[in-house]
Amino acid sequence: MARRKNQEEARGALLAAALAAVGTSGPDGLQIRDVARAANVTTGTVHYYFDDRATLLRAVHAAASDRFFAARLELATSIADGREKIEALIESGLPSAGGDPLVASLYRLAAYRASSAEHGELLGALHDKQVAVYAVALEAGVAQGVFAPIAPTLTIARHLVALEDAYGLHIVGGNRTLTRADAIELISAYARMATRCADIHRRDHEGAAL
Amino acid sequence: MARRKNQEEARGALLAAALAAVGTSGPDGLQIRDVARAANVTTGTVHYYFDDRATLLRAVHAAASDRFFAARLELATSIADGREKIEALIESGLPSAGGDPLVASLYRLAAYRASSAEHGELLGALHDKQVAVYAVALEAGVAQGVFAPIAPTLTIARHLVALEDAYGLHIVGGNRTLTRADAIELISAYARMATRCADIHRRDHEGAAL
Amino acid sequence: MARRKNQEEARGALLAAALAAVGTSGPDGLQIRDVARAANVTTGTVHYYFDDRATLLRAVHAAASDRFFAARLELATSIADGREKIEALIESGLPSAGGDPLVASLYRLAAYRASSAEHGELLGALHDKQVAVYAVALEAGVAQGVFAPIAPTLTIARHLVALEDAYGLHIVGGNRTLTRADAIELISAYARMATRCADIHRRDHEGAAL
Amino acid sequence: MARRKNQEEARGALLAAALAAVGTSGPDGLQIRDVARAANVTTGTVHYYFDDRATLLRAVHAAASDRFFAARLELATSIADGREKIEALIESGLPSAGGDPLVASLYRLAAYRASSAEHGELLGALHDKQVAVYAVALEAGVAQGVFAPIAPTLTIARHLVALEDAYGLHIVGGNRTLTRADAIELISAYARMATRCADIHRRDHEGAAL
DNA sequence: CATGAATGAGCTTTCATTCAT
DNA sequence: AATGAATGAAAGCTCATTCAT
Numbered sequence: 001m002a003r004r005k006n007q008e009e010a011r012g013a014l015l016a017a018a019l020a021a022v023g024t025s026g027p028d029g030l031q032i033r034d035v036a037r038a039a040n041v042t043t044g045t046v047h048y049y050f051d052d053r054a055t056l057l058r059a060v061h062a063a064a065s066d067r068f069f070a071a072r073l074e075l076a077t078s079i080a081d082g083r084e085k086i087e088a089l090i091e092s093g094l095p096s097a098g099g100d101p102l103v104a105s106l107y108r109l110a111a112y113r114a115s116s117a118e119h120g121e122l123l124g125a126l127h128d129k130q131v132a133v134y135a136v137a138l139e140a141g142v143a144q145g146v147f148a149p150i151a152p153t154l155t156i157a158r159h160l161v162a163l164e165d166a167y168g169l170h171i172v173g174g175n176r177t178l179t180r181a182d183a184i185e186l187i188s189a190y191a192r193m194a195t196r197c198a199d200i201h202r203r204d205h206e207g208a209a210l
Numbered sequence: 211m212a213r214r215k216n217q218e219e220a221r222g223a224l225l226a227a228a229l230a231a232v233g234t235s236g237p238d239g240l241q242i243r244d245v246a247r248a249a250n251v252t253t254g255t256v257h258y259y260f261d262d263r264a265t266l267l268r269a270v271h272a273a274a275s276d277r278f279f280a281a282r283l284e285l286a287t288s289i290a291d292g293r294e295k296i297e298a299l300i301e302s303g304l305p306s307a308g309g310d311p312l313v314a315s316l317y318r319l320a321a322y323r324a325s326s327a328e329h330g331e332l333l334g335a336l337h338d339k340q341v342a343v344y345a346v347a348l349e350a351g352v353a354q355g356v357f358a359p360i361a362p363t364l365t366i367a368r369h370l371v372a373l374e375d376a377y378g379l380h381i382v383g384g385n386r387t388l389t390r391a392d393a394i395e396l397i398s399a400y401a402r403m404a405t406r407c408a409d410i411h412r413r414d415h416e417g418a419a420l
Numbered sequence: 421m422a423r424r425k426n427q428e429e430a431r432g433a434l435l436a437a438a439l440a441a442v443g444t445s446g447p448d449g450l451q452i453r454d455v456a457r458a459a460n461v462t463t464g465t466v467h468y469y470f471d472d473r474a475t476l477l478r479a480v481h482a483a484a485s486d487r488f489f490a491a492r493l494e495l496a497t498s499i500a501d502g503r504e505k506i507e508a509l510i511e512s513g514l515p516s517a518g519g520d521p522l523v524a525s526l527y528r529l530a531a532y533r534a535s536s537a538e539h540g541e542l543l544g545a546l547h548d549k550q551v552a553v554y555a556v557a558l559e560a561g562v563a564q565g566v567f568a569p570i571a572p573t574l575t576i577a578r579h580l581v582a583l584e585d586a587y588g589l590h591i592v593g594g595n596r597t598l599t600r601a602d603a604i605e606l607i608s609a610y611a612r613m614a615t616r617c618a619d620i621h622r623r624d625h626e627g628a629a630l
Numbered sequence: 631m632a633r634r635k636n637q638e639e640a641r642g643a644l645l646a647a648a649l650a651a652v653g654t655s656g657p658d659g660l661q662i663r664d665v666a667r668a669a670n671v672t673t674g675t676v677h678y679y680f681d682d683r684a685t686l687l688r689a690v691h692a693a694a695s696d697r698f699f700a701a702r703l704e705l706a707t708s709i710a711d712g713r714e715k716i717e718a719l720i721e722s723g724l725p726s727a728g729g730d731p732l733v734a735s736l737y738r739l740a741a742y743r744a745s746s747a748e749h750g751e752l753l754g755a756l757h758d759k760q761v762a763v764y765a766v767a768l769e770a771g772v773a774q775g776v777f778a779p780i781a782p783t784l785t786i787a788r789h790l791v792a793l794e795d796a797y798g799l800h801i802v803g804g805n806r807t808l809t810r811a812d813a814i815e816l817i818s819a820y821a822r823m824a825t826r827c828a829d830i831h832r833r834d835h836e837g838a839a840l
Numbered sequence: 841c842a843t844g845a846a847t848g849a850g851c852t853t854t855c856a857t858t859c860a861t
Numbered sequence: 862a863a864t865g866a867a868t869g870a871a872a873g874c875t876c877a878t879t880c881a882t
Contacts, residue, residue, distance in 0.1 A: 041847085053872095127385075166372035167372060173321070175337070186365065186368060190369055242856060243854095253864095255863055263857090426841090446744075462843055464844060464879090464880090468843090583793065585795075593743030593744050595743060613780055613781055
């Protein structure tokens with residue numbers, strides 16, 4: 001039991017190190033050597049837990065997807081108000097400027113679909129789930145009478161995810177002309193327009209101009 | 211003179227081969243060997259024209275940005291009608307499923323911002339220009355009385371570019387649940403909503419529901 | 421006592437697995453990991469019984485030699501008639517096309533003499549014993565008046581062993597132009613010629629021409 | 631031209647080094663590193679000429695087969711007398727105790743048939759050619775009236791090759807109880823018996839007892 | 841008695857890069 | 862202006878081996 005736990009811990013540490021590496025250097029920059037060094041083990045140990053680089057990369061991708069989505073889902077379900085759900089989703093979907101290896105690694109992985117069917121599946125599945133969680137939030141707002149969507153909620157949900165993706169990529173990439181705050185305001189502006197709900201992110205952002 | 215021209219041609223061929231390679235395999239997948247083979251020269255020749263791999267990659271990025279933007283600008287300026295401008299921009303900004311190395315390479319390069327300041331500059335500059343050309347098209351439509359924007363045109367222009375980026379990434383990545391036609395319709399739907407102009411891409415797509 | 425027995429059993433299972441592995445992949449292909457897997461234990465266990473790879477390989481060699489020779493000796497002594505002895509020896513010395521890890525492993529090991537003195541000893545000893553058992557069979561035939569050797573029986577015995585070795589190697593190697601039946605006939609043809617005894621392997625192979 | 635020659639020379643030097651390595655350590659012991667060191671180049675250079683280890687090994691095998699057979703064929707055709715042909719073949723087919731990397735590598739390779747179809751082909755082809763050249767020599771002796779074979783010449787030829795193989799393996803393996811001279815005498819003894827020609831290797835080995 | 845997590849040396853292979861020609 | 866032979870650093874991966882439990 002103790003041993004089992006140690007083993008799981010070791011695997012987890014490796015995974016965390018690999019995730020950080022992907023966030024920093026991208027999937028192509030993932031090096032067994034770096035992961036090993038970061039986890040204070042040898043490359044042999046990395047191979048003991050993950051057969052090869054591709055396996056490790058898949059594991060990173062799967063873990064990142066799962067954790068990311070679980071966190072957002074929990075967030076969305078813990079909030080009742082539709083507007084607040086949307087606000088929370090927008091904020092949690094954008095990477096913070098520095099760090100946040102989880103989100104950063106996912107954005108890096110996003111460009112990786114073409115390389116392998118498996119990564120494509122993972123990416124597609126995550127995307128669909130993101131759309132779904134946004135759609136649920138929109139429906140909640142509609143039911144609560146605060147949203148009056150000017151297009152099908154599915155379309156709006158897709159757009160929200162797309163904007164989130166696009167602006168997130170800019171942030172992760174270090175685009176200095178677009179801050180996280182800008183991105184939040186841009187996406188919120190779209191949400192307000194699409195739901196005809198004027199106060200999404202307007203209670204505390206009153207004066208934010210674009 | 212003739213020699214000079216030959217030299218330029220050779221450089222151009224190398225650049226084209228490199229651009230195709232980046233479109234196919236991504237910036238990290240760019241290999242001198244592949245470029246040389248595709249251009250029917252040896253690796254030595256590639257190094258004769260481009261000092262090292264990084265130089266070549268920068269040249270590819272710059273060339274792709276320039277050509278891409280020049281083509282879109284020409285397109286936009288050659289069309290008078292604001293609605294048609296927008297339509298043309300949306301279509302020309304999305305990669306076609308197969309081929310189109312120019313657009314594909316740019317999407318691949320987009321994930322590359324973090325790696326180097328130079329790539330970041332290039333990306334940022336291109337992005338700003340894209341936003342500008344969309345903004346011009348929107349203003350044209352406003353002036354022509356066909357658009358009644360529900361938000362600042364700059365915000366709408368940013369959103370259009372963001373959506374284009376996000377959906378383009380899906381297409382380049384081979385996401386099989388989102389076709390080019392879907393992307394065009396999604397972005398057009400946003401444009402209609404934001405400009406309150408019902409007939410953007412609606413003359414031939416009459417019944418398309420999303 | 422029971423424990424002792426279990427231990428011996430475990431060691432034997434390991435040895436059997438290693439022998440099969442050598443037969444399949446050759447001595448250089450012997451991997452601790454494979455042996456462990458085949459015996460349903462871990463690599464640690466293999467090392468518990470055999471200090472290192474070289475030790476295991478020596479044990480395999482010794483066991484294979486011993487078992488092989490013991491079997492042939494028993495066969496030869498259980499038969500009275502000189503001709504039948506020879507026939508039985510020829511048949512039992514050639515590997516069967518598929519399987520028979522014991523003989524296969526010995527042929528694989530044969531190429532291994534140069535690597536180590538110990539393997540050389542083992543090989544030499546086995547060879548001498550093989551020659552001896554053939555010589556005894558020949559002498560028996562002479563005593564029974566059925567063989568009239570045209571050369572010293574030791575020379576003939578050596579040739580028989582050599583032919584057996586050479587053709588066995590072909591069979592183990594999967595030479596598709598030489599079957600086990602061909603090899604038996606070729607060696608028997610030599611035996612008939614050398615002993616001037618026409619009916620070695622001729623009672624059931626009557627018409628076989630070569 | 632000069633360059634071409636240099637390149638061929640380099641390739642040849644590498645091949646020679648690889649052949650020696652195979653002769654010494656066997657096919658499984660062939661290491662790119664060793665070959666590079668022996669040829670005073672880096673491992674990169676070895677890979678420049680031979681894509682990978684397997685390619686190099688195939689090249690070694692092919693070269694060894696060709697050279698070996700060419701040498702024997704030339705020898706056999708340069709001699710008119712059937713008896714002398716046979717004698718020359720026997721002597722040239724057996725490795726000399728020390729060195730002779732060509733023959734040694736072939737014996738090492740012989741155990742390698744199972745590993746790959748290509749090696750099997752090579753081995754089979756060489757074997758068939760060896761049998762053929764012996765058969766031709768036997769026929770020559772028959773035509774010259776010096777051989778009176780007691781079995782089909784093809785059978786005898788096969789036996790001669792088999793004996794050569796088997797004894798050669800002993801010599802290469804360093805079996806100290808069987809010298810090259812012993813092997814020559816043993817094979818000659820068989821040849822005398824099979825051809826009823828008493829003076830094969832008997833003019834200078836008069837008293838050799840076994 | 842046996843495990844299996846962890847090691848690390850050693851190998852092949854890849855690839856941008858150099859330089860004499 | 863271009864070549865291509867040769868390099869060598871750096872990477873992934875394999876595997877026998879060790880040792881605390």
